[in-house]
Amino acid sequence: MKIKLIANPVAGGDARSKIDRAVAWLQAAGATVDLTITKKRGDAMQAAAASKQDDFDRIIAAGGDGTLNEVINGLAPSAIPLAFIPFGTTNVFALEVGIPFDVEQACAVALQGRPCSVCLGLAGDTRFLLMAGIGFDAEVVAGVSLPLKRRLGKLAYLVSSLRVLLCSVPDIVEVVDEQGRRYQGYSAIIGNGRYYGGRFSITPKASLQDDTLEVCLFRRRGRIGFLCSMVKVALGRPLAESEAWRFKGRKLTVSGSKAAVQLDGDYQGRLPETFCAVFGELTLVYPKE
Secondary structure: OEEEEEEOOOOOOOHHHHHHHHHHHHHHOOOEEEEEEOOOOOHHHHHHHHHOOOOOOEEEEEEOHHHHHHHHHHHOOOOOOEEEEEOOOOOHHHHHHOOOOOHHHHHHHHHHOEEEEEEEEEEOOEEEOOEEEEOHHHHHHHOOOHHHHHHHOOHHHHHHHHHHHHHOOOOOEEEEOOOOOEEEEOEEEEEOOOOEOOOEOOOOOOOOOOOOEEEEEEOOOOHHHHHHHHHHHHOOOOOOOOOEEEEEEOEEEEEEOOOEEEEOOEEEEEOOEEEEEEEEEEEEEEOOO
16 A cells, blocks of 8 residues: 555644554554654645645545644545554644544554545635634634644634633624525634534534534623633533524634634634535545444
């Protein structure tokens, strides 16, 4: 099997040794490995786009969810199966489908797993696999510096969260679905999968195997009200209708006073934006059932 391995050497901790272990395991299993080590943002996307011109049997992204997002944006649309070895801070996709966090076990899934066609989200011209965030969480992502994230890991998001809670006042976000129904709130998560930021479930009915996106639109404006809603999410408690709208759609138009947008944990820009569900542009490698 001919493998293209695109690896982020600064994802999570001890990534370089994990990359060496992955290459050694794949070669021992009989695969030919063409390795690209990323150096800056955008390298993974370029490497994935270039790999479509060669006859690879598998492309493997090794890193965090941001690395996976870049590879997807370079690769899709493509029929080449894409596998994932999780190195990153959170690795929501690995949690979503059950990919092991052990390097060698993840390599085994990459070679021996089952290819599945999946749905992708599309925000303007940019694809996302897991979720889009609008408002609070996107402002948090925008406020996290890369050096701080490398030093503190998930704690960097906590620092940024406290800063956003204390300093920002959310404005109205309006979501219009493909049937023209309008919903208003102050922050939103558009999910393509169940999990968010780990094993927290804000869009529990979303699925990579579905051709729709699930929206959770938070309705409480004040900092205390929003914080209470997020605490309920963290504790796994359901949100009342007075706290959040939940609905599905294939095409969503979102507007608001230039609220921030994040895709798969990376800052993307600001509203307005259109989000669509696109099925069949990508094949991901899942663990065997």
